[in-house]
Amino acid sequence: MTRRRLLLITSALFYFSGVAGAAGTASGAFLKLGIGARNVAMGETGAAESGIYSLYWNPAGLSNIETVTVSFMHAMWLDGITFQQAAYAQRMEPCAVGISATYLSMPAIDKYDRTGVKQNSTYTPTDMALAFSLARNFETVPVGATIKFISSSIDDKTAMAVAADVGACYDIAYSGAEKKIRLGLAVQNIGTPMKFETESFPLPLNVKLGAACSASDHTVIALDLNKAVDSDVTAHVGAEYALQLGGSSSLAGRLGYKTNARWSEGLTGITAGIGISINRLGLDYAFVPYGDLDTTHRISISLGF
Numbered sequence: 001m002t003r004r005r006l007l008l009i010t011s012a013l014f015y016f017s018g019v020a021g022a023a024g025t026a027s028g029a030f031l032k033l034g035i036g037a038r039n040v041a042m043g044e045t046g047a048a049e050s051g052i053y054s055l056y057w058n059p060a061g062l063s064n065i066e067t068v069t070v071s072f073m074h075a076m077w078l079d080g081i082t083f084q085q086a087a088y089a090q091r092m093e094p095c096a097v098g099i100s101a102t103y104l105s106m107p108a109i110d111k112y113d114r115t116g117v118k119q120n121s122t123y124t125p126t127d128m129a130l131a132f133s134l135a136r137n138f139e140t141v142p143v144g145a146t147i148k149f150i151s152s153s154i155d156d157k158t159a160m161a162v163a164a165d166v167g168a169c170y171d172i173a174y175s176g177a178e179k180k181i182r183l184g185l186a187v188q189n190i191g192t193p194m195k196f197e198t199e200s201f202p203l204p205l206n207v208k209l210g211a212a213c214s215a216s217d218h219t220v221i222a223l224d225l226n227k228a229v230d231s232d233v234t235a236h237v238g239a240e241y242a243l244q245l246g247g248s249s250s251l252a253g254r255l256g257y258k259t260n261a262r263w264s265e266g267l268t269g270i271t272a273g274i275g276i277s278i279n280r281l282g283l284d285y286a287f288v289p290y291g292d293l294d295t296t297h298r299i300s301i302s303l304g305f
Contacts, residue, residue, distance in 0.1 A: 027194040027201035028150055028161065030104045030127040032228070035073055035085050037284035037300040041273025042238025043256025045222035047210025048169060048184035052089045052302055055100045055133050058167035058186035058208065059144030062135035065089045065096040067280070073300035078293055080107040089133075098133040111155070123155040133165075142169045150203070152194060163191025163203050181213040205229040210236075218242050226260075234260040238271065249278045254286075267291055273298075280304035 036053035039046040046057025052069045054061025068090040075083050082105055089098035108122035128151045135144030146165040151158060167186035174181065186208045193200040210224035224236040238256030245251055256271040268291045275284035286298040 027152065027159065028127070028163075028189065028203045030083060030102070031129065031148075031150070031163075031189055032204050032206065033075070033077070033083060033104070034298075035102070035300075036071075037073065037273055037286035037298040038240070038252075038254065038275055038282075039238075040288060040298050041254035041256060041271050041275075041284070041286035042220075042222055042240055043224075043236040043258045043271050045210060045212070045224040045236045045238045045256065046184075047167075047186055047208040047224045048182040048212035048222065050169075050182070052087055052098065053300075054135075054144075055087050055089065055098045055131065055146065056085070058169065058184045058210075059098075059133045059135055059146045059165055060142040060167040060169045060184065060186070062089060062096045062098050062133055062144050063137050063142035063169075065091055065098070065135075067091070068305040069302060070305075071300060071302040073298060075296065075298040077296045078290065081105070083127075095134055095136045097135075100129075100131045100133070102129045102131075103127070125152075125154045127152045140171065143167070148189075148191070150191075150194070152196075154196070157196050159194040159196045159201075161192045161194045161203060163189045165189065167208075179214045181211055184208070184210050184212075202229065218244075231260070234258065236260075242277075247279075249276070251276050 034040040034044040035056035039049060039053055039057060049057040050061040050064040052071045071087045073085045085100055085102045087098060087100035104127040106125045108124050111119040111121045111123060113119060129148050131146050131148040133144060133146040135142060144167050148163045150161045150163060165186060165188045170183045172181045188206040189203040190205060191203050193202045206226055206228045208224060208226050212220060212222040215221050218241055220240040222238045226234045236258045240252050240254045242250045242252040252275040254273045257269050267289045271288045273286035280303060282302040284300050289295045
């Protein structure tokens with residue numbers, strides 16, 4: 001891969017993780033790439049998420065975990081960029097705890113010497129994050145926190161940082177207490193800057209406010225507002241319709257829209273996906289087009305024991 005190609009995919013990584021217009025002002029852009037195909041298909045909503053994927057969106061949602069749960073996600077992003085996340089969560093009264101690991105890699109890039117002459121070798125930029133989460137219900141208010149250890153490598157240079165996420169949720173019952181609206185608030189990536197040699201770059205601090213409600217026995221609607229330190233407020237909306245297949249099985253269709261994907265020609269902003277749940281096994285897929293740049297795909301699987 002050429003240096004020009006590296007510039008293009010790096011710019012895309014910043015733009016479509018929600019920091020358009022400020023590439024270079026924050027590092028760790030991979031921290032803003034959504035985790036969990038269900039949430040991504042629903043417009044990248046998740047401030048009011050419950051369950052194992054709340055490890056990424058809002059750690060307070062982890063308080064709903066009742067059994068040992070594991071998950072894995074693989075994402076095929078733009079220009080050969082891939083990233084994965086593996087997570088584990090369980091109940092440890094009176095709390096719920098979780099651990100997750102995220103890894104992103106870019107295609108191999110050609111090396112050049114200081115005079116601009118191409119060398120007969122390549123390197124692969126990578127990003128990694130290891131996170132530990134804890135959540136607990138305080139009366140009717142779940143709260144949670146995550147600590148993250150972050151590493152980014154470019155050739156023989158490595159930068160590291162430590163960051164935290166904090167969040168809370170609140171449930172509002174309606175329709176005779178049979179249904180509820182869950183409100184969620186999270187602050188993500190509070191931490192130390194990442195330093196490559198003599199230059200330091202702040203992490204992409206983000207405030208997330210959202211709501212999710214069960215509009216019917218089959219339908220969920222979610223809305224998030226995000227404000228990153230280096231971008232404008234973005235809105236995310238999504239819906240899910242689940243068809244019961246009998247027993248504990250269901251098939252779901254999802255659709256969403258996000259306003260932080262408008263910098264390319266063609267179809268952008270739309271998200272879609274499907275999911276199937278069989279007992280405690282969930283398999284989900286998300287499709288997110290980025291106009292003439294390409295289309296991204298995410299597949300995630302979760303299993304409760």
